[in-house]
Amino acid sequence: MKLSELKKHQEARVVRVDASGELKQRLASFGLLRGANIKIIDCSLGKSTIEVMVDNTLLALRKEEAEKIEVEIIENQAYHGKQKRVRQRERRRLVQEIKK
Amino acid sequence: MSCESCKVEQKEEYGVGAIKIALAGQPNVGKSMLINAMSGGNRVKVGNFSGVTVDKMEVCFEHHCHLFDLIDLPGTYSIDGFTKEEKVAKEFLLNEEYDLILNVVDSTNLQRNLLLTTELLELNTKVVVALNMIDEAKADGITIDREQLEKILGVKVVMVSAKTGEGIDELLDTMHEVADSPERSHNRLIYSDPMEEEIIKVRKFLDEKGFSYRDWSNREVAIGLLFEQEKLYKELHDNPIMIELYPMIRDSLEHIYTHHETKNIKEIRANEHAAIARGIALEVVDQKSAPKSLTLTQKIDSILLNKYLGIPIFLFFMWALFQLTFEFGNIPMEYIDAAIGTFSDFVGSHISSDDIRSLVVDGIIGGVGAVLLFLPNIIILYIGIALLETTGYMSRVAFLLDGFFHKFGLHGKSFIPLVTGFGCTVPAYMAARTLKSEKDRLITLFILGFMSCGARLPIYVLFTGAFFSEAVSGNILFLIYISGALLGLVMAKILRVFVFKGEDEPFVMEMPKYRLPSFKLIWHTVYSNAASYLKKAGTFILLASVLIWFVSNYPKNEAIAQEYSKKIELAKTKEEREKLAAMQQAKELESSYLGQIGKLSESFFKPLGFDWRLSVALESGLAAKEVVVSTLGVLYSIGEVDETSKSLKEILAKKLNIPIALSFIVFVMIYLPCFAASSVFTKEAGGFKYFVYLFFFTTMTAWVMSFLTYRATLIFFGS
Numbered sequence: 001m002k003l004s005e006l007k008k009h010q011e012a013r014v015v016r017v018d019a020s021g022e023l024k025q026r027l028a029s030f031g032l033l034r035g036a037n038i039k040i041i042d043c044s045l046g047k048s049t050i051e052v053m054v055d056n057t058l059l060a061l062r063k064e065e066a067e068k069i070e071v072e073i074i075e076n077q078a079y080h081g082k083q084k085r086v087r088q089r090e091r092r093r094l095v096q097e098i099k100k
Numbered sequence: 101m102s103c104e105s106c107k108v109e110q111k112e113e114y115g116v117g118a119i120k121i122a123l124a125g126q127p128n129v130g131k132s133m134l135i136n137a138m139s140g141g142n143r144v145k146v147g148n149f150s151g152v153t154v155d156k157m158e159v160c161f162e163h164h165c166h167l168f169d170l171i172d173l174p175g176t177y178s179i180d181g182f183t184k185e186e187k188v189a190k191e192f193l194l195n196e197e198y199d200l201i202l203n204v205v206d207s208t209n210l211q212r213n214l215l216l217t218t219e220l221l222e223l224n225t226k227v228v229v230a231l232n233m234i235d236e237a238k239a240d241g242i243t244i245d246r247e248q249l250e251k252i253l254g255v256k257v258v259m260v261s262a263k264t265g266e267g268i269d270e271l272l273d274t275m276h277e278v279a280d281s282p283e284r285s286h287n288r289l290i291y292s293d294p295m296e297e298e299i300i301k302v303r304k305f306l307d308e309k310g311f312s313y314r315d316w317s318n319r320e321v322a323i324g325l326l327f328e329q330e331k332l333y334k335e336l337h338d339n340p341i342m343i344e345l346y347p348m349i350r351d352s353l354e355h356i357y358t359h360h361e362t363k364n365i366k367e368i369r370a371n372e373h374a375a376i377a378r379g380i381a382l383e384v385v386d387q388k389s390a391p392k393s394l395t396l397t398q399k400i401d402s403i404l405l406n407k408y409l410g411i412p413i414f415l416f417f418m419w420a421l422f423q424l425t426f427e428f429g430n431i432p433m434e435y436i437d438a439a440i441g442t443f444s445d446f447v448g449s450h451i452s453s454d455d456i457r458s459l460v461v462d463g464i465i466g467g468v469g470a471v472l473l474f475l476p477n478i479i480i481l482y483i484g485i486a487l488l489e490t491t492g493y494m495s496r497v498a499f500l501l502d503g504f505f506h507k508f509g510l511h512g513k514s515f516i517p518l519v520t521g522f523g524c525t526v527p528a529y530m531a532a533r534t535l536k537s538e539k540d541r542l543i544t545l546f547i548l549g550f551m552s553c554g555a556r557l558p559i560y561v562l563f564t565g566a567f568f569s570e571a572v573s574g575n576i577l578f579l580i581y582i583s584g585a586l587l588g589l590v591m592a593k594i595l596r597v598f599v600f601k602g603e604d605e606p607f608v609m610e611m612p613k614y615r616l617p618s619f620k621l622i623w624h625t626v627y628s629n630a631a632s633y634l635k636k637a638g639t640f641i642l643l644a645s646v647l648i649w650f651v652s653n654y655p656k657n658e659a660i661a662q663e664y665s666k667k668i669e670l671a672k673t674k675e676e677r678e679k680l681a682a683m684q685q686a687k688e689l690e691s692s693y694l695g696q697i698g699k700l701s702e703s704f705f706k707p708l709g710f711d712w713r714l715s716v717a718l719e720s721g722l723a724a725k726e727v728v729v730s731t732l733g734v735l736y737s738i739g740e741v742d743e744t745s746k747s748l749k750e751i752l753a754k755k756l757n758i759p760i761a762l763s764f765i766v767f768v769m770i771y772l773p774c775f776a777a778s779s780v781f782t783k784e785a786g787g788f789k790y791f792v793y794l795f796f797f798t799t800m801t802a803w804v805m806s807f808l809t810y811r812a813t814l815i816f817f818g819s
Contacts, residue, residue, distance in 0.1 A: 022182055023606050028370035029178035031212040041398055042405045048503035056209045058611035060499045065606050087382050094290050
């Protein structure tokens with residue numbers, strides 16, 4: 001579904017950004033790219049501008065831009081501590097590999 | 101680039117050259133504030149909006165007998181982007197000489213800030229990371245594992261707070277140490293599996309060939325090649341190794357493309373960096389619950405950005421600002437006015453020569469005094485703008501107004517230069533650089549002059565004070581500013597439809613967290629602005645006043661003097677004599693150089709209701725808007741007879757009427773900004789021809805609008 005269709009405060013994850021190079025790059029520099037967590041905080045009258053939270057960043061977008069962002073709703077958030085342990089294990093493995 | 105503020109003797113005394121540091125960071129990370137904390141002085145304007153530092157600037161200071169030379173680059177989210185600032189930053193980082201990059205990072209939003217850090221690390225120069233606002237992070241319940249972060253990034257990380265001064269010494273020592281060390285730590289970032297596979301492949305090949313490039317490790321060269329760093333390719337272009345490398349890289353890139361499902365290398369790089377940043381944040385940041393400041397920001401936003409209340413609240417704030425400017429500003433104004441009057445009488449009674457007394461009392465004190473009077477108003481206005489800037493409310497307004505602005509062919513972000521324009525047009529022209537699209541930028545530049553700057557405020561205060569009761573003056577002032585802004589919007593639309601046609605720029609903007617305004621920052625902004633206003637009054641306006649006095653008193657016309665001295669002798673009553681004396685002065689003024697100049701342009705201004713004095717005042721305003729008031733002060737004090745009404749306000753109220761006053765206000769509101777602003781405009785717009793356009797555009801609009809105002813109000817108020 002599109003970001004513009006998301007309800008207020010619904011947690012979602014970015015699946016795809018269907019924008020041209022420049023806009024895509026601009027969004028990416030704010031951290032809005034595939035895999036980012038996103039939710040809508042506020043809208044102006046007629047949803048012409050939307051305030052979204054991307055990870056820990058508050059961003060303002062126009063409706064036109066929000067329509068280019070494909071998202072999926074997150075049902076169950078994985079437990080943070082578990083993610084962290086997985087990440088650290090992964091990292092140790094990669095460091096070993098590079099040293100080889 | 102040399103640093104002027106460093107004294108050469110100092111360098112020789114300590115025998116050490118300055119450590120040159122490039123300061124890079126995302127907007128709103130407190131970079132400028134950190135510079136102030138490090139240098140101990142207040143040399144950079146600090147604000148909570150992207151684009152306060154629009155050009156790179158240099159600050160120099162000393163710590164433990166070492167000179168530090170900081171180059172403050174504009175805040176950018178990335179150095180790969182398209183905006184002017186991003187280009188300025190990238191250009192500098194790639195091509196200039198410096199000892200190290202100080203990457204300033206917002207500790208409360210590490211993950212996003214790391215997107216820039218990863219880009220900087222790939223430049224393969226010395227980097228020190230400053231985790232700024234560490235005090236805020238602590239208050240938010242965020243802990244950062246600094247050692248782990250250092251391990252992952254491979255560079256020194258220092259926790260600092262520009263606000264409390266925590267860690268500043270350590271940061272300076274660390275930078276010194278890193279700059280002096282002969283070794284540079286190599287890029288240790290770990291990319292995604294498929295990417296790593298290719299990096300290792302290329303690196304192994306480079307190792308086998310015994311290849312080396314500058315002080316880069318072969319891993320760094322491999323990363324540079326795979327990410328298609330232009331500069332690297334240019335320099336390796338003639339190296340025979342490239343013949344073997346090309347097919348290998350092409351192969352590797354194919355693999356990477358398939359994995360990332362795109363062939364855009366910039367996008368791939370962004371994805372890699374995002375993954376790294378996410379991973380690092382996961383590993384080193386410990387955060388129990390959502391940060392308090394962020395939840396608070398959201399709560400405030402739900403009120404200030406409310407669908408229905410948002411815009412009324414904003415309008416209320418603006419209205420309150422102008423009310424305060426007028427109401428509070430008027431209190432000290434009366435005292436200043438009285439003090440200047442006493443001072444001028446005192447000085448006048450001690451000078452025996454008529455000519456010199458006239459020069460000092462009418463010329464210097466009259467001109468400079470008229471400008472000084474408005475210092476309180478200016479200070480209040482600047483406090484207001486500084487509050488808007490530092491609290492983070494400014495970007496909320498951009499959000500609120502974007503829908504509305506968009507209809508007029510403007511970008512919500514144009515709001516920032518436009519509001520800055522209420523303070524001074526010069527920084528406003530420069531702030532327009534935050535606009536990415538060239539057309540948006542030009543439209544904004546063209547209409548910026550319609551936002552009345554602080555220097556025009558005295559004119560408005562003078563005229564509204566003279567013709568309207570105190571109760572409505574504040575409202576009139578608010579109306580003047582609002583109608584200037586509305587006119588700007590209409591003009592923007594006209595320009596967009598007829599001159600700058602084209603695609604709209606997308607609206608993507610960060611909403612910085614709300615921050616309590618720091619007293620120090622506000623004081624600094626207001627102080628420096630007030631100081632420069634006073635400095636201008638003491639130098640430029642003083643000279644202009646003397647000049648205006650001179651051209652309004654010379655050449656002396658003996659014929660008039662003789663004619664009237666006879667008449668005065670013959671006059672019977674005292675009243676008649678005074679009347680004649682006033683007529684003499686008026687005649688003399690008319691025959692002066694200034695009178696002649698005024699007469700020349702009088703026909704142009706006549707349909708607007710202006711006599712030659714007002715015309716001359718407007719013309720002198722091309723140099724600086726403050727001069728309009730001082731010119732009026734000089735011109736009207738010379739021809740003044742009635743000793744009971746000393747203040748310029750009362751004289752104007754007597755000599756002019758409401759239609760003329762309104763017409764004058766409208767003309768001042770619209771016509772060409774001062775000389776300094778015009779030259780910045782020419783530079784920012786990109787050529788003298790734009791200045792010519794601006795001149796005709798503003799003069800014509802000003803004339804037409806004044807004419808309409810004058811005629812319409814004439815019907816309403818009668819002459």
